[in-house]
Amino acid sequence: MHRSLPPSTACPCGRTGDRGRPLAFGACCGRWLGSEPAPDAEALMRSRYTAHVLGDGAYLLATWHPGTRPPDAEPAPATRWLGLEVRDFQVVDDAHAEVEFIARYRVQGRGGRLHERSRFVREDDGRWYYVDGEIF
Template identity: 60%
Template sequence: MPVTACPCGRVDARGKARAFDACCGRYLDHDTPAPDAESLMRSRYCAFVLGRLDYLQSSWHASTRPADLALEPGVKWLGLAVKRHRVIDADHAEVEFVARSRVAGRGQRLHETSRFVREGGRWFYVDGDIR
């Protein structure tokens, strides 16, 4: 069975796409915490691609997590580009990214700078500023 490339687009040292199971899959499908804010952001992108509402909810900080979460129907995610990962201190970080998608045949770009916090050894998405 062929190895499926991770939707987040992360590559290995040789420039080859990382397999989902060895990349974000270990965070979505196991109880392995993401080691940093960028890895959490990438795994959350994968959760959007795969429709994993459970992971999106559990990785969202309780102070800003919506009570209900629904994905926009008909969205086809096309790719992710991480522009910047800024560590503020040991428990706070920001990740700037651009996620491309298509809805009803029309291309869209989500350019966001997201804020993350680490509590109890786990990183959580807090909120973000969309450009």
Template identity: 60%
Template sequence: MTLACPCGRVDIRGKACAFTACCGRFLDHDTPAPDAEHLMRSRYSAFVLGRVDYLAASWHASTRPADLSLDPRVKWLGLEVKNHRVIDANHAEVAFVARSRVGGRGQRLVEASRFGREGGRWFYVDGDLK
């Protein structure tokens, strides 16, 4: 059985992409994400899967928190990418909505995230919550 990618990406037929062919190639290998949207999607998948190692490695050193821990009560439910805007070759923004549930209560995280590329790799820099 092929597991669907947590990021929710679908192929041209509208079928869910497999994790191994989608975000898995970034989380489980040292393959850099080709653009900010792929990095943002793979970071969402890392949150779903509890992959703190990947979250830390893909967070820009200038803004990365010293202690990165995830709330085990959060159950991630889905991701919707609203916009991917390329600013220049090394800067981009991705707007998204991530749905979750904590203690039975539904929540929505709405953010416009900023990404930067250094040494051929994209990194999450920061974001504005809406």
């Protein structure tokens, strides 16, 4: 089930502005989940986390590189995502980047965390895509 958020709600990705305040969904990942392509790999990774929070499997598939994309990317409805911490963002070259993050979640009362170093590629159309990741 895909949910949406009011544009003024704090963005689930946790990105903050210049004054340390959470950015509004409409000024953050809401743009990328709408029609604008994410400007860099970190923004794409954050928007993919937000898509998990909102249950937006279509966005997850659309932003997954065709060479590694699975047939289905529907988020597990029983998973409640609790927070995202971006540990590292590295631009490898003009078309490749990596983002290390920890995403906390809860499933049926049990807490967990996903610690991954994700790889991204920018294709000729200028859009960034998730390729794969190494889980720690």
